[in-house]
Amino acid sequence: MESKQIKLEVKEVEGRANTRIVEFDGDLDSTNVESTLDKVNSIYGEGVANIVADFSKLRYVNSTGLGILLHISKTAKVNKWNFKIAKVNDNVFEIIEIIGANTLLDIYDDIEDALNSLN
Amino acid sequence: MTEFSIKWHESEDDARITVVVLAGSIDMVSVDALTKGFDSLVESNRCFVIVDMERVDFVSSPAVGALMGCRRRLIEKKGNLVLVGLTPSLREKLNLMGANRIFRYYNDVKTVLSDYRWEHDNLAQKLALQVPSAPAYVPAIRRLISSVVMQKGYNRKDAFRIETIVDELANNAIEHGDHEQRKFYIEFSLDREKVEIAVRNLTRNLDPALTQRVKQKFENPVVDDESIRGRGLALVKMLSSELRLDIDTGGTTVHVTKVRED
Numbered sequence: 001m002e003s004k005q006i007k008l009e010v011k012e013v014e015g016r017a018n019t020r021i022v023e024f025d026g027d028l029d030s031t032n033v034e035s036t037l038d039k040v041n042s043i044y045g046e047g048v049a050n051i052v053a054d055f056s057k058l059r060y061v062n063s064t065g066l067g068i069l070l071h072i073s074k075t076a077k078v079n080k081w082n083f084k085i086a087k088v089n090d091n092v093f094e095i096i097e098i099i100g101a102n103t104l105l106d107i108y109d110d111i112e113d114a115l116n117s118l119n
Numbered sequence: 120m121t122e123f124s125i126k127w128h129e130s131e132d133d134a135r136i137t138v139v140v141l142a143g144s145i146d147m148v149s150v151d152a153l154t155k156g157f158d159s160l161v162e163s164n165r166c167f168v169i170v171d172m173e174r175v176d177f178v179s180s181p182a183v184g185a186l187m188g189c190r191r192r193l194i195e196k197k198g199n200l201v202l203v204g205l206t207p208s209l210r211e212k213l214n215l216m217g218a219n220r221i222f223r224y225y226n227d228v229k230t231v232l233s234d235y236r237w238e239h240d241n242l243a244q245k246l247a248l249q250v251p252s253a254p255a256y257v258p259a260i261r262r263l264i265s266s267v268v269m270q271k272g273y274n275r276k277d278a279f280r281i282e283t284i285v286d287e288l289a290n291n292a293i294e295h296g297d298h299e300q301r302k303f304y305i306e307f308s309l310d311r312e313k314v315e316i317a318v319r320n321l322t323r324n325l326d327p328a329l330t331q332r333v334k335q336k337f338e339n340p341v342v343d344d345e346s347i348r349g350r351g352l353a354l355v356k357m358l359s360s361e362l363r364l365d366i367d368t369g370g371t372t373v374h375v376t377k378v379r380e381d
Binding site: 005027029030031060062063064066067090091094095098099 | 254255257258275276279280282283286287290350351353354357358
């Protein structure tokens, strides 16, 4: 199901068969957390072990959106998967910091850094 | 071609503002008269000037330069100079000279006055919305308020924080309002220094114990690592300069003040 105001684009990574880059484009808020969670779960469900979330086009996230990201992150840890986040914009990062989620989420400046940390 | 003329008068609507009505051809000769006029304005500390160009046929490039110089002098004294009534062709010519990068253009004096007052008089304007209690409305509402805030000159970062406050309070109101009433209210006002947001949801009469719990939740929002929920209020509290809760027999109103940070 297509999410309202958020688009998730999944890209394969050359040389890493079980890794995907998921580009978040738009706003992540209460209207689309469920569908976002479903989409991410379905990616892991296909046998993918690592997701690097590209947040360069994520304009806005609210507390519910952050909650879902934390939930995804925790689920990944439990299953020994990876959920990494890269290229967070300043405004979104401030919200993440204020809520205290920056220590709980795996955040990198660049996608390259996130991918390299998988080794 | 109209004969050159220049007339100065105090704005009838606001004595702090001087209106200069120009007509005809503005070249270096007429600019002289203009500059001398500005000298006396600056001397008498009348630093807000509207230049009415409606009857201007032609402006030479050095004349535009001189006008820019006049503006600079006014800006130095914390004033300003704006242009009003430009015809499309004159506007085009001025833009070629780079005037649009320096001067603000207005269609009419009334708009200038309204902007001026907002800038200088701390006049708060209020936006009041009655919103159906459905989450689908919230993105549009938060973006509306954020646009208003940016349009009024707040920077992106502040607008983002305000957008976040509105979002969290609106979602909270929807979640906790009496579902039969199916609506909640937002009131929003802003001035140069701060914004004030009030979000009200309707509830049936809350019993004292529940009222206490709600108050507690606001005074001490607890963020639980385990839980996905409950972070919204903590976030609002941290972004706001002031947060206050009013509970009455009909509903709950959350008042937030957020001081401009840039």
